[in-house]
Amino acid sequence: MSLSTSIIPLVLAVLVGTTAVAQSRTPVGRERKARQLTLRAEEPPVLHPLHVAAHEVTTVTFDAPIVPESVDRSVLTPFFSRVAVHEDVLVLKASMDIPAGKEPVLTVRFAGSGAPARxxxxxxxxxxxxxxxxxxxRQGRTAQDLGKELAxxxxxxxxxxxxLATLRAQCALRGLGGAVLMGDVTREGVEVTYLPDPSLSPGMTAKRPHVLYRTESTRALSISLFNAAGSTPWIPGFARMTPRGPSALPAREFPLLIQVKQLAPGEQATVVVEWHALPDLPAGTNVTLELLDVKGERGVRWEEVAP
Structure with a gap:
């Protein structure tokens, strides 16, 4: 047998082995799922499966505050490169697929009283x-709760x-010329003022400056919003303007203008809200101005704004 003939089987064996190793390291395509898990006080406690995978981020949100210290990080360390626990959110990033037979159990305890406790x-x-x-x-919503939420x-x-109807009408008349034609900018010009830092910013950070543009008929507030790393994605919702004092006028809501569909954790973007002057407000009435996500929960708030 010649040397070249004896080497061929060895080379083939090495190539086949290399191919097998490469195939075993190829990540499996998995469908990313978003789902709800409803806990009920009358049901016995069970282990709920949470599907994680190597290099994938899994975010678990809670509708009630949790105790971050109740999460045992030591059982997660061998399998996860990132574990972030906040008041109502848990973020996990697995460094590897969980081996069969070594699945860790994670227990999260809720803060305060109520059932279930964990x-x-x-x-x-x-x-x-x-x-x-x-x-x-933590508690399933009743049909009455769902009906109220739908309303x-x-x-x-x-x-x-x-x-949006007003904004659509303005879309065909963009630019300074369109603003003049629509009466949003007149010879009186544009006044620029700055709002102080928000009095409250649940889950978000507003970066300075907070610029308020005023014309004779229109107002526009421009701010830069930052979604902190470790938070859930922030999906733009609406601005709510609530008159303060004894006027008892209803709150108004306006759409938010932003160039992205959502702010991922660690991202920042400019958000603008525009509204027309409110002639029905009594002179000197200030408003509470909130810029919120689609759920009306996370955003920024100013308590005293001259509209």
Whole structure:
């Protein structure tokens, strides 16, 4: 047997082995899932599966405050490169797929009284999917709760649609010429003022400056919003303006203008809200101005703004 003939089987064996190793290291495509998990006080405690995967981020949000110290990080360290626990959110990034038979159990305790007092997850890896977002509801909402939420959403849609109708009419008349033609800019010019830092900013940070543009008929506030690393994505919602004092006038809502669909954790973008002067407000009446996400929960708030 010649030397070249004897080497061929060895080379083939090495190539086949190399191919097998390469195939075993190829990541499996998994579908990213977003789902809800409803806990009920009358049900016995069970382990809820939480599907994680190597290099994938899994975000778990809670509708009630949790105790961050209740999360045992030591059981997660061997499998996760990132573990972030906040008042109502848990962020996990796995460094590897969880080996079969070594699935860690994660227990999260809720703050305060109420039932259930805790929720437990078993962290596993499956071939088909990975949990990207899981919303944990401590108490299931009743039909009455859902009906009220639907009515609120419909009312909000009506208010937002009214604001969008004005914006659509302006879209065909862009630029300074369009603003002059629409009467938004007159020979009186544009006055520029600056708002102080927000009095409240649940889950978000407003970077200075907070610029308020005023013309004879129109106002526009421009701010730079930052979504902190470790938070959930911020999806733009609406601005709410509530008159202060004894006027008892209803709150108004306006659409937010932003060039991105959402702010991922660690991202920053300019947000603008525009409204017309409010002649029905009594002289000297200030408003509370809020810029919020689609759920009306996270955003920034100013308590005393001259509209």
């Amino acid at each position: 929720v437990a997850f078993v962290l596993t890896t499956v071939t088909a999917e990975v949990d990207s977002q899981v919303e944990v509801l 609120d959403l419909r009312a909000r849609c009506v208010a937002t649609e009214a604001g």
